[in-house]
Amino acid sequence: MRKHVLLYGLLAGALIAALRLIEYRWLVLEHSVEIYGGLVAAVFASLGIWLGLKLTRHTETVVVREVEVPAPVSFVRDQSKVDSLGITPRELEVLELIAAGLSNKEIAERVYVSENTVKTHSSRVFDKLGARRRTQAVQLGKELRLIP
């Protein structure tokens, strides 16, 4: 910005000097002062426009348009409900895998325990949730924000 003003000043000075140098020649050549004035006007108008552009190039009006977005809704487990229901980590893990659509056998293989153990965990978590079926347990688990 300041650089531009300085440059403009220098250019203006140089131009004025140049104009004064050729001024007499124009006069000698019997050209009217009008042409001289027009030339000066054109040159300085151009310079002015250029300077104006330079001065304001970075003064943009920033328009912030806020757009509502569906939001990824990051899941946060309701630990208080987990605690109040007395659901253990293992039970919660099994519940998550049930929600993922795995069978007891698949869950057993996934977590390296016997299918019987998975059944025990699931039965306990069903009991704590008051669910009679795994689909119901999943539904309740999601409702209570125990699982995503």
Added chain:
Amino acid sequence: MRKHVLLYGLLAGALIAALRLIEYRWLVLEHSVEIYGGLVAAVFASLGIWLGLKLTRHTETVVVREVEVPAPVSFVRDQSKVDSLGITPRELEVLELIAAGLSNKEIAERVYVSENTVKTHSSRVFDKLGARRRTQAVQLGKELRLIP
């Protein structure tokens, strides 16, 4: 923008006319042509700066800021997937009730059909979804946006 250019042109014309009018008086008053030129330069430079400012004053930068909203994300069924999978309305209804945690028997009572019919619908929708268990069907159904 165009309005400004036009206005500038008119002003310039008027100024030139005005200058020409007073030009002779200045000459009569024995003032040098340098002063006249300086005046013209100053006026047109100002005009140019003003025009430059007008030309660029309204360059707006639109910044789109995405605002995450807890958004209840109103569920919209992906009908295209429903169609491409060839899932019928009744099958979809049964799938929803399965996702709600109901047993086949409860679903049968809810929609006033026999449990066998519910089993048929569920079997078909499992087949179309490539699911082997109802929990898996629910998971896939939610993933594919067939059910909320």
Added chain:
DNA sequence: CCCAAAATCATCCGTTCGGATGACGCGCGT
């Protein structure tokens, strides 16, 4: 009216699930 799709109901059979119950080991805090 006729056809195709959808909906309904059924039977058989094997698998999975859920409930009830008992038992064992491990870590932790009193």
Added chain:
DNA sequence: ACGCGCGTCATCCGAACGGATGATTTTGGG
């Protein structure tokens, strides 16, 4: 050392589920 919570594994049994298949009725569009 003892009790307790947790995780683990097991057995038995009935209920629920899923697959395969066949049949009938209803419905919507050409």
